[in-house]
Amino acid sequence: MSFVSVQGLGKSYRGVRAVNDFTFDVRQGEVYALVGPDGAGKSTVIRTLCGLIDSDTGEASINGFDCRKQFNHIKPILGYMPQVFSLYPDLTVTENLAFYGGIYGVVGPEYLERVEYLYRFSNLKPFADRRAQALSGGMKQKLALSCALMHQPKILILDEPTTGVDPLSRRQFWEILLQLKEEGVTIIVSTPYMDEVARADRACFVFRGEKLAEGKPAELPGLFEGTLYYFDGPPTMETIDRLNRLGDIRARRFGGGVHVYLKRGITLDEVTPALSEMGFDIKDFNPIKPDLEDCFIQLMEES
Amino acid sequence: MNKAFWGLVRKEFIQVFRDRNMLRIVFAVPIIQLLLFGYVVKLDVKNIRMDVYDFDQSRLSREFVNSTSAGEYFLPTPAQIAILDLEANFQDGSRDMALIIPDGFGKGLESHQNVTIGLVADGSDANMTAIGSGYMARMAQKYARDVVNLRMPLEVKYDVLYNPEAESVYFMVPGIVATLLTMVTIMLTSMAIVRERESGTLEQLLVTPISSTTLLFGKVFPFAVLGLFEMTVALVVGVLWFDIPFVGSPVLLFGLSALYLLTTLGLGLFFSTVTSTQQQAMFFAWFFSVFAILTSGFFTPVWNMPKWLQYVTYVNPMRFFMNIVRGIMMKGAGVTHLLPDIYTLAIFGVIVFGFSAARFSKRAR
Structure with a gap:
C-alpha cells in the first residue's frame, strides 16, 4: 500500500488552473521528486499535501489520513520545508532549534540528544550562536531542514530546498537527504534542477499543472521519441534560428553546443540536403543518447 | 500545550x-509621551498674554493689574477701551485672555462692597484657559485679602470663548495611560502576527x-505583558515625576486593564487577519487608534461632541476604559461605581476577542 496517495488533484486560482487531475503514489521509504519549471504546479501539490490549501477536486492522503480532514493525525509524522526560508532571522541557530523543540514537545535530555544528532549531519555546531539571517544560503537550508527534522518525522516534504543554493551545498544537501532515506524517512522533494532527479528513486515531470511522465530516473530518458544529435558548433542564436527554420528539426542550446532533435520518423539523411544547402557540415552532427532534460523538453513541447 | x-x-x-526599534517603542515611547504632555501642559500656563481693559483707571485698579504680573503667570498689556474688540486679538493669536475691570472697581473695594471683574479666555487652548482662570481667581482673592484687606470676596466672572469645557492637567496622564495600552497592544500584536505571515x-x-x-x-500573551508594563512605566512616571494623584486602587486598575486587553488584543488579532504586510497592519492599528483616542473623551469630553458623534463613541471600547482609568485614578472609583463600564468592556472583550480568535483559528486551522 502506498504511503502517500494523490488522486485526481485539481486546483484553480481565480480561474487559472494551477494543477489538473494530478495523480501519484509514493511508497514508504522512497525518495520521490517533482520536477518542473517555475509555475508548473509543484508547490500547489506540495501545499495541498501539507494541509495548507484545499484542492478543488481530488484527494490527497498521507499514511492513510486525509490531508484535508484528518491533517491533525499527519502533523506529528510530517516534516515540511517551504520554498522560502521560514525560520526566524533574528534568532540564532540554537534559538531556532530550541523553539521548534518546544513546538514539537522535544525537550530536556531528548532535545539535547536530538540537537547533537542534527548538528552532526548539518555541521552547524560552529555557528550555533550565529543569527539565522547571517547564515549562507546553504546553511540556512540545513538549519531549516534540521528544524523540520526535530520530531523525527516519518515523511519529509521539501519545496525546492536547493533553489538559490550553490552547487557544493546542493550536493551536501542531497547527501543528507539520502542519509535520511537510509534511516527510513519517506521524502517528497520538488526541484527545478534536472541533475537532482537522478538521485531520487522515482521522479515525476510536472508542467502546466499536468503530470507529463513518471518513472525511475534511469528509465525516463527512454521515453524520448525520435533521434537526437549534438551539433558541435557555436551555440549562437543565429545558428539555432537557422536550424529551427527547417520544419522537422528542433534545435536548442545545450551547454557549449546545440542539441538537435529530429522528429519521429525523420532520419538525418532526409534533412542532410537542406542542412548542406544552409551551409552546415553534416559531420558536425553526432548522434547522442537523450538524457532527462532532453526527454523533459520534448514532453513539454508536445504537451 | x-x-x-x-x-x-x-x-x-x-x-x-x-529589535532596536521595538525596544524604542516599548521603553522610550511612553516616557517621551509623558514628558511631552507633562511639560507642554506645565509650561503653557506661564506668560499668559492678557489685554487689560481698565474702565476704572483708579489707583487700585492699576495696582491690581500690576499685581497680576507677579510670578510670570500673566503678561498684562493695557488696551484701548475705545476699540473694545476682544476677539480680534484672540483670532490672530496675539492674546490669550482679556481682563475687564469695570468702572467703580476702586470705589467698590474701598467701600468694602462686592466687586466683580471680568475675564475672557481663548478656549481653543483648554489647558491655558482652565489653569489661567484658576490663577486669576486666586490672585484676585489674594489681592482682595492682603492688599485691600477686604472681607468680601473679589469675584471673577469668566467667559470662555470657543470651548466652554476646559480640561484639567490631571486628566492628561490617565488619558495617556489608556492611549498607550490601546496603541501598543493593537499595534504590536497585529504586526507580530503579520510578520510571521510575511x-x-x-x-x-x-x-x-x-x-x-x-x-x-502564545502570540498575544507577550503583548499583554508588554502593554501592562508600558502602563506601569507611564503610571510610575506620572505619579513620581508629575505628582499626579492616584486616588483609587492600583489592583483594580490593573485587573480592569487586563479585561480591556481582551478587546485590544482581539483587535490586533483581527487586523492581522485582514492584512498581509506589517505596513498595512500598522496603518490599520494607527487609524483605529486615532479614531479611538479622539472619540474616547481624552481631549474633548464626549458630552461636548455633536449628538451623532456621541452615538459613535459607544462603539469605541477605549471610551469606557478612559472612564475607568480616570475614575480609579482621579476619583478613587470602586467596582460599584464603574459597573456599567465594566460590563460594557466585558461584552466588547468577549465579542471582539471571540470573533477574532475564530477568524484566526479558521485561517490557521
Missing part, C-alpha cells in the same frame, strides 16, 4: 528585545502539531 506556549512566549520576547514562519507553524489555540495565546 504548555511547552509550546512558553516556547512561543520566550521566542517573542527574544525578538522584541533584539516571513512564512506562520505557515511553517501550521504544519506542526501546535494547536491554533496555543498559537493564538
Whole structure:
C-alpha cells in the first residue's frame, strides 16, 4: 500500500488552473521528486499535501489520513520545508532549534540528544550562536531542514530546498537527504534542477499543472521519441534560428553546443540536403543518447 | 500545550528585545509621551498674554493689574477701551485672555462692597484657559485679602470663548495611560502576527502539531505583558515625576486593564487577519487608534461632541476604559461605581476577542 496517495488533484486560482487531475503514489521509504519549471504546479501539490490549501477536486492522503480532514493525525509524522526560508532571522541557530523543540514537545535530555544528532549531519555546531539571517544560503537550508527534522518525522516534504543554493551545498544537501532515506524517512522533494532527479528513486515531470511522465530516473530518458544529435558548433542564436527554420528539426542550446532533435520518423539523411544547402557540415552532427532534460523538453513541447 | 506556549512566549520576547526599534517603542515611547504632555501642559500656563481693559483707571485698579504680573503667570498689556474688540486679538493669536475691570472697581473695594471683574479666555487652548482662570481667581482673592484687606470676596466672572469645557492637567496622564495600552497592544500584536505571515514562519507553524489555540495565546500573551508594563512605566512616571494623584486602587486598575486587553488584543488579532504586510497592519492599528483616542473623551469630553458623534463613541471600547482609568485614578472609583463600564468592556472583550480568535483559528486551522 502506498504511503502517500494523490488522486485526481485539481486546483484553480481565480480561474487559472494551477494543477489538473494530478495523480501519484509514493511508497514508504522512497525518495520521490517533482520536477518542473517555475509555475508548473509543484508547490500547489506540495501545499495541498501539507494541509495548507484545499484542492478543488481530488484527494490527497498521507499514511492513510486525509490531508484535508484528518491533517491533525499527519502533523506529528510530517516534516515540511517551504520554498522560502521560514525560520526566524533574528534568532540564532540554537534559538531556532530550541523553539521548534518546544513546538514539537522535544525537550530536556531528548532535545539535547536530538540537537547533537542534527548538528552532526548539518555541521552547524560552529555557528550555533550565529543569527539565522547571517547564515549562507546553504546553511540556512540545513538549519531549516534540521528544524523540520526535530520530531523525527516519518515523511519529509521539501519545496525546492536547493533553489538559490550553490552547487557544493546542493550536493551536501542531497547527501543528507539520502542519509535520511537510509534511516527510513519517506521524502517528497520538488526541484527545478534536472541533475537532482537522478538521485531520487522515482521522479515525476510536472508542467502546466499536468503530470507529463513518471518513472525511475534511469528509465525516463527512454521515453524520448525520435533521434537526437549534438551539433558541435557555436551555440549562437543565429545558428539555432537557422536550424529551427527547417520544419522537422528542433534545435536548442545545450551547454557549449546545440542539441538537435529530429522528429519521429525523420532520419538525418532526409534533412542532410537542406542542412548542406544552409551551409552546415553534416559531420558536425553526432548522434547522442537523450538524457532527462532532453526527454523533459520534448514532453513539454508536445504537451 | 504548555511547552509550546512558553516556547512561543520566550521566542517573542527574544525578538522584541533584539529589535532596536521595538525596544524604542516599548521603553522610550511612553516616557517621551509623558514628558511631552507633562511639560507642554506645565509650561503653557506661564506668560499668559492678557489685554487689560481698565474702565476704572483708579489707583487700585492699576495696582491690581500690576499685581497680576507677579510670578510670570500673566503678561498684562493695557488696551484701548475705545476699540473694545476682544476677539480680534484672540483670532490672530496675539492674546490669550482679556481682563475687564469695570468702572467703580476702586470705589467698590474701598467701600468694602462686592466687586466683580471680568475675564475672557481663548478656549481653543483648554489647558491655558482652565489653569489661567484658576490663577486669576486666586490672585484676585489674594489681592482682595492682603492688599485691600477686604472681607468680601473679589469675584471673577469668566467667559470662555470657543470651548466652554476646559480640561484639567490631571486628566492628561490617565488619558495617556489608556492611549498607550490601546496603541501598543493593537499595534504590536497585529504586526507580530503579520510578520510571521510575511516571513512564512506562520505557515511553517501550521504544519506542526501546535494547536491554533496555543498559537493564538502564545502570540498575544507577550503583548499583554508588554502593554501592562508600558502602563506601569507611564503610571510610575506620572505619579513620581508629575505628582499626579492616584486616588483609587492600583489592583483594580490593573485587573480592569487586563479585561480591556481582551478587546485590544482581539483587535490586533483581527487586523492581522485582514492584512498581509506589517505596513498595512500598522496603518490599520494607527487609524483605529486615532479614531479611538479622539472619540474616547481624552481631549474633548464626549458630552461636548455633536449628538451623532456621541452615538459613535459607544462603539469605541477605549471610551469606557478612559472612564475607568480616570475614575480609579482621579476619583478613587470602586467596582460599584464603574459597573456599567465594566460590563460594557466585558461584552466588547468577549465579542471582539471571540470573533477574532475564530477568524484566526479558521485561517490557521
